[in-house]
Amino acid sequence: MIAGIGVDVVDLARFSRAIERTPRLRERLFTEAERRLPVHSLAARFAAKEALIKALGGSEGVRWHDMEIVADGEGDPGFVLHNVVERDARARGIANIHVSMTHDAGVAMAFVVTERADRG
Incomplete structure (x- = not known):
């Protein structure tokens, strides 16, 4: 059963400028493993974290490092x-979290669906 849906969009140019202006932003928003990725991938991950919050x-009480995007065995x-x-x-009661991320034409976007376990 779907428990929640969230979506977020990030302007790549604006995000890139923010990262350049404030280099510590990478450390504040992303885990060590995530930080090594290119800016467009970071923007998509930021959008995914925002979408998960939604x-x-x-x-309340959320820290950015509490949410980490990783690839499964299939990527x-x-x-x-x-x-x-x-x-x-x-x-x-969240049993599954589904996430889709993309970046194209100057925009990064993420869509998240949280799912409760079927209690039937």
Whole structure:
């Protein structure tokens, strides 16, 4: 059963300027593994993290490092949750998180669907 849906869009040029102006932004928003990626991939991950917050219904107590985008064995993106976000998702009965990210024509976008376990 779908528990929440979130979507977010990031302007690549604006995001790139922000990263250039404030180099510590990479450290603040992304885990060590994520930081090594090119800016367009970081923008898509930022959009995914924002979309997850929306799908979960809020950001109280959330830290950016509590949400990490990783690739599964087939190269598809997924979330690894930590700390507050992990506890919040568990408390809401979230069993699965689906994420899709893209970047093209100066925009990065992500779509997230959270799913509760079927209680039937």
